[in-house]
Amino acid sequence: MAEPMFAVDIAPDRSDIDAAIAKLCDSLPPLPSRLAEAIRYTLRGPGKRLRGMLVTTSYRAAGGGGDVSGLAAAVEMLHAYSLAHDDLPCMDDDEMRRGRATTHKACGVPATVVAGVAIIPLAARAAADAVGGMHRGAPRVAPIVATLMQAAGASGMIGGQLQDLIAENTPADSLEKLERIHRAKTGALMAASCKVGGMAADAPDTSVQALGSFGADLGLAFQIVDDVLDVTSSSAELGKTAGRDAELGKSTYPALLGVDGAMDRAIALARQGCRTLNEHNLLSQELRHLADLVITRTH
């Protein structure tokens, strides 16, 4: 993809999101210490904060002028929970993530199961607090929380996780099936990130849908690049175990299309997402920059 015409600096968003996550970790309700530790360990893991930045940049693209770092943090909480559960021994059984031990290796399996579940209502509360505290935010709380919960739920992220797991050790067959899994597993939360950004800015429904469509396409592109990096990178570069997909016998895009074919598909999806935004006058430099990052990232 072409470089953005102007330099775009979204690093401050990332710092704000990290600060919001740190604040949430410091103000957990009274909890058993092992549970609080596992929640904090899960939430504080370093990360790209891509989903959170999709919230903040979608919010601004839709005309929002306030601070939505709390809402972005809520999305990152849901993402962090999904990673912790995805790495469980009964799921993908991974020991390394984001350059450090996975939550279950550091805090034990039971605390990880419970912490993961506990994060969902904490994220719902964080989103409700963030939106409810905005100017005329109250009526937007319920639809925004519902959108996030649906994306995180059975028909979204965690449904995709289980489909992904079931697909292990079955031959990489149809691209259509793989796309359905990836769209649920990764696309649903990315689409929701963009949608709630627009909803928080009180954007019209057509804009919210366009942002959601962009996020869904970008989510699938992200997952395709993930598949590619799993083949082409080392564990040190990724901060997680490389070559894991092949080890688990998973269907992947490079297995079906080859590395180049997979990358072509990812680029086409990112372009398609940007085109949708452009048609709705929502393609900001920032959102285009995030689309670029998804394609050019190396970890």
Place this chain on the structure above:
Amino acid sequence: MAEPMFAVDIAPDRSDIDAAIAKLCDSLPPLPSRLAEAIRYTLRGPGKRLRGMLVTTSYRAAGGGGDVSGLAAAVEMLHAYSLAHDDLPCMDDDEMRRGRATTHKACGVPATVVAGVAIIPLAARAAADAVGGMHRGAPRVAPIVATLMQAAGASGMIGGQLQDLIAENTPADSLEKLERIHRAKTGALMAASCKVGGMAADAPDTSVQALGSFGADLGLAFQIVDDVLDVTSSSAELGKTAGRDAELGKSTYPALLGVDGAMDRAIALARQGCRTLNEHNLLSQELRHLADLVITRTH
């Protein structure tokens, strides 16, 4: 406890709740089939529906005249999820529950982990739909859903589960600590059941608090009786593995107070709960009957 002065028939409530659960199972969103199966298996397990009946009877005691079986079903969904996760190999590792194989024995561990998590937003949605559909229910949706989620969350039910697990294989030491665990694990959701019943009836805050206090006391009484039954009953009578607490080296009330001492404590708690309700003119025959059932139940 004394028998209620008049016969009370709450069996229709139970049928309504079962019907509401069945309807929810029939109208799940499109999901991977293994996930849908595990969700249905978990939700459809036979049960006393005590928590659901605390919702319906608290609602009526607070003056409600409509149908809250959908809200009661939402509470039962949260309870069912907690049982499925509690029985996981990484938690209490149980194979039998409610007279049948536990969810992870029937549907596998990964599907059980994911189904459990998936049930939380489904329950939130079911509660929101039930309350939102009531006459002037809309403003009550958010506080009712928040109350349920908090009870199910880290500082409530699942926090208690983890504390309970951590307490395994440590000597039964202080009654205070055990009470704190039991109140979180069982009391939080029972208190919330009573509270949301009152909230759905638009009861004043003092009444909601009194109902919550009754539910919390009854929840602790319930858990004490659970501990007693684990010692005194057979697996066939319980529908789950008897003697499991001792096997797991858990602190229990009978271990600390003896069977009679434990039952005395349970009865005192149920009386205390009823007294609180009576002081607020909320002690209906139905609620007194449920308090009796908690003490006299044999499984």
